[in-house]
Amino acid sequence: MNLSPVVIAIPIYFLLMAIEMIVLRFQKHPGYRMNDAITNINCGVMSQVTGVFFKIISIGIYTLIFEHYAFFQIPNNTWTFFLLFFLYDFCYYWAHRMSHEVNLFWGGHVVHHSSEEYNLSVALRQSSTQTFWTFFFYFPLAILGFDPVMLILVSGLNLLYQFWIHTEVIGKMGFLEHFMNTPSHHRVHHGRNPKYIDKNHGGTFIIFDKWFGTFQEEEETPTYGITTPVKSWNPFWVNVAHYVTMKEELKQIKGFRDKLNYLFNKPGWLPSYLGGYRAPKEVDSNYSKYDTVVPSTMNWYIFTQYILLLLLTGFFLFQVNSLDLLAKVGVSVLIIWTTVSFSGIFEKRKWYFPQEYLRVLTFDLSVFYLFQGIIPEIVLLSMLGVYTFASFLWLWKNHQLTSEISSASL
Template identity: 35%
Template sequence: MAEYNITALGIPLFLFFMLVEYAYLRIRGRDLHRFNDNIASLSMGICLLVSDALLKTFTFGVFIWAWSSHRLFDFASTSWLTWVVFFFGVDFCYYWFHRIAHTYNVLWGAHVGHHQSEEYNLTTALRQSAFQYAFSWVFYLPLAFLGCPPEVFLVQFLVLKAYQFWLHTQAIDRIPLMEGVFSTPSSHRVHHAKNPIYIDKNFGGTLVIWDRVFGTWQPEVAEHPCHYGTTTPLRTWNPVSANLQHWSMLFRDSLHTRSWWDKIRLWFKPTGWRPEDRRRKTTKLQKTGVKNRPKFDPEVSALTKLYCGLSFALLVLLVTMFIFLSPQLSARELAFGVVLILAGLVMISQFLEGKFKLRLVEVARVPALLWFLTVLWTLPISTQVSQKLELAELAPPQIEVPEETTLSALPWLEKPAVLSGNTPAVQHVTWHTNGTQGELEYTLSYELSSFPEHVANILSARSTLQEGSRSWLEKQL
């Protein structure tokens, strides 16, 4: 399925759980969602998904290279011991990435976006820095050198990230038996709080045993209810500004401080450190934490919110298709998609702040968005289904299949309903011998002509074709 980025299939699922949380909290009389903050958090999540779609091949490719060429040990991906060992290994590496990202200025700039929201709900889980994965992959390379199979690492990493989604809620109180061992909503609320007692605590991903071992454990205390956000408030819904907030401050400090040594070491000093001549009495350092304060919440009309909501819904549809189809897009299409997505997010954030100076940009942006939606919806993709069967070598099976045919012309292969028309297909049947064994290989190529077909191919059509072709091969032997 390398022709798709199936990460996009999780977007509707995440949105569903967010709506469930919202409904549950409203029924319980708790208003813990704000429209503008939710849009801002989801906008940050979109930026991360787009950057991940562009960076994933490189970052995971480095892991595969390190494992292939420089691993010290061989672990079988079929062994349960491998999965247990590297479950703890992945979680351990995440703990140290997470802790170091809170410790040094340059890495805090790639993580601070996750902490900027002044609310705490499931939308916060997707509020991530677009640059985080550009740094975090380095912390997992030791696993490749130790021999962690790439498929094991990928599954464990996805499990780690999926587990953290449900931690970002106030709908779940403390959980007996889990607290102090596994990460829970309670322990992770502590991590996100800006109260002085909670700053830089509970870095664990799936487990918090590392926090207990390395002295960063702090349980939630009833006398200190959590209040959220960063010690230096963001005060904008703009996801581009949010991603660059800390680094822009570091850049200004390095530009204006008089000491050349401070210009360099500023980036690598502990979080919150600033040159002496750039410190301001009103600036709170990250390590100190702050008391509760009024939230950033500019008022806009209901009509503005409606327009922003509809615009954002269209963007979510575009982003889902863009990420899903990204392996098939040209560099020009990728660049155009990124610019279009960022422009939409910035315009929505501006309107939610009551700023309308750029409203004429919508005259060009909206038609461009609708056009690109149509392009992605109707993007044709050629894909394949292959089967291999090993059998004792007696004689090559006599199977006659035309070199070119169509799915509908093959009476032995039922065409899935999701594939429309006489889909062009090319088949190849090859017979390989190896000693006393032989291998029969069959390949069926077919074309998908719309986004719904692409999704259906992943969810059902591919498996239907695989099963149909396997059954046919077995009948010929």
């Protein structure tokens, strides 16, 4: 069983999001949009699923350094836990700061900033590639001699702490504002207003920002998102959009040195012959959030299918260590396929309906494979039969929407 604090806390995430939605409704605050919230969670699902494979590399290298190059063998106890927690957040600050200040690294982190809302679901909007650009910032902890198991625990708790600060429900928090990262401080971090960009990088503590000159107090309400909105509900595209832009801009840049400068300078940097650095601009007064509207019947279809996806994903993450490689890869592909499929209806893509029938059948086969030894076969087949019939009927009943989507461009 996967005992990662992040995975164990999944039910708590959704409980807290439900509470936040209720509070926002009483405050008459339109803090959630279904398409945005599902995209946020989809990015988190993709990050957790791909992390099953990618994090093995980062933890493996950390363990290798710890076993062969550590200066000390630091014992695991309460005091060293708190010391590691503090030092981890120090390393996190620099990894996070460089993820904003290095264009290549920003490609991994921009996913988290790309939502134009600010609520607890945004905390789950995590990148599938950021690990590649940040895992080496924690190697000094291995050299000092901190156990890899302790590192995994501390990193999970650090990420858990950052969940609750993604909200507008909580205002300023008095004396805690002086040394802890709070919702107010983190709202600044997610703002695309020029005065807020690249500020408040701390994970748990805000003191590192105050020490190293990247602190900004929350003043006017931030406008959330990135300076060039991604304008898509597709979690795969959200993860690769910045890299695609980089590829196109690299084609225009001459010379190896300028290409390196482009990769490792701040996002927005270009050589002088292409116009030079593109500084962030004030938010246009005519700015409006990206949005799309689909019939409520299809929103309910996606919501129903999404609950089933989350149940499958939860089972997969909890049981991943007991699955063979083929099952891990197969279920991972299905989960990612499903998250992309949902974006098809939100964006009214013409490919949505044909592939959705196939996805439902693939979902059936995967669930049967995973649960045939857990649920009596007759019960399992009956459940899958009802699910398939209801899904196909729901899709068929929306044939008019099918026509609309077929006429939409890719």
